[in-house]
Amino acid sequence: EAQVTQNPRYLITVTGKKLTVTCSQNMNHEYMSWYRQDPGLGLRQIYYSMNVEVTDKGDVPEGYKVSRKEKRNFPLILESPSPNQTSLYFCASSPHSTGIGGYTFGSGTRLTVV
Amino acid sequence: EDQVTQSPEALRLQEGESSSLNCSYTVSGLRGLFWYRQDPGKGPEFLFTLYSAGEEKEKERLKATLTKKESFLHITAPKPEDSATYLCAVQAVWLTGNQFYFGTGTSLTVIP
Numbered sequence: 001e002a003q004v005t006q007n008p009r010y011l012i013t014v015t016g017k018k019l020t021v022t023c024s025q026n027m028n029h030e031y032m033s034w035y036r037q038d039p040g041l042g043l044r045q046i047y048y049s050m051n052v053e054v055t056d057k058g059d060v061p062e063g064y065k066v067s068r069k070e071k072r073n074f075p076l077i078l079e080s081p082s083p084n085q086t087s088l089y090f091c092a093s094s095p096h097s098t099g100i101g102g103y104t105f106g107s108g109t110r111l112t113v114v
Numbered sequence: 115e116d117q118v119t120q121s122p123e124a125l126r127l128q129e130g131e132s133s134s135l136n137c138s139y140t141v142s143g144l145r146g147l148f149w150y151r152q153d154p155g156k157g158p159e160f161l162f163t164l165y166s167a168g169e170e171k172e173k174e175r176l177k178a179t180l181t182k183k184e185s186f187l188h189i190t191a192p193k194p195e196d197s198a199t200y201l202c203a204v205q206a207v208w209l210t211g212n213q214f215y216f217g218t219g220t221s222l223t224v225i226p
Contacts (some may be wrong), residue, residue: 004157033214043158043201043216060211090157098212099205100146105157 002027006091006106013081017088021076021109023091029030029104032074032096033058034066036087039106043090050097081113117141120202120217127149127224130191135220138184144165145205147185149178152199152219159201192224 004025013019025032035058045058049068059066063085065077074093078085088110092103121136141145146165150158162171164180171178175196177188187200199219206213 035216040218042218043203045214048213059215092157098145098207099214100163102148102160102163103150103158104160107157108155 004091004104004106006089006104008025008111009109011109013109013111015082015113016080019078019081019111021078021089021091021111023074023076023109024072025091025092025093025094025104026072027091027104028071029093029095030071031094031099032068033092033094033099033103034064034074034076035090035092036060036085037090038087046076046089048099050099053079061080061085081111086113087111118204118215118217120200120220122220123218124221125223127189127222129193129224129226132188132190132192134189135187135200135222136184137165137187137217139202139204139215140183141204141206141215143206145207147180148203148205148214149176149185149187150201150203152201158201189222192222194224194226197222197224214226 007022034046035043037043046062047066049055091106118139146163149161162178168183169180175190177216179186199221201219202217
């Protein structure tokens with residue numbers, strides 16, 4: 001089945017403890033992106049990648065890191081999480097390197113930082 | 115400032131009562147406008163992409179249209195299973211990259 005897989009689905013952590021949310025797609029898509037979704041603010045783009053080893057900042061990149069060493073994987077790293085990073089996170093991919101044509105989204109990761 | 119605004123925030127319809135959702139945008143370098151459906155606890159599901167003013171796309175009871183400043187998602191004779199949050203997004207492109215902007219969505223409830 002063609003899909004974007006995120007892990008974990010739920011995560012509770014403490015302030016300052018480094019964490020990684022994994023994202024993997026099996027559709028050979030060029031473009032991958034991370035979003036956070038907060039009530040009243042909608043989906044906001046954190047980082048995106050148009051190809052392997054090519055990443056760029058979205059609207060809200062502060063406090064996050066990403067890497068794209070392989071085409072299928074695009075992990076999101078929070079080096080020192082803070083409570084304002086409590087949110088619902090989505091990874092998404094698109095077949096075209098520009099992202100055009102619509103995303104396939106993962107099921108989401110609900111992160112709570114205490 | 116680039117912006118996407120959806121209205122109404124919430125909409126309750128009787129089964130069979132047709133209506134429209136609105137997405138207005140102010141972005142420069144528009145590449146495309148997207149509609150997604152999101153069910154509670156799930157990731158958004160892609161519905162349509164529109165690229166130029168005058169374009170229309172249809173899928174079952176849904177029809178999306180695009181003008182230079184806004185898009186409409188028309189829902190004809192909705193059923194309870196159409197209940198979901200509908201999200202609009204635009205892609206802006208410039209020389210150094212591109213970015214997607216999402217609206218906050220319209221929560222649709224269809225009452226049997």
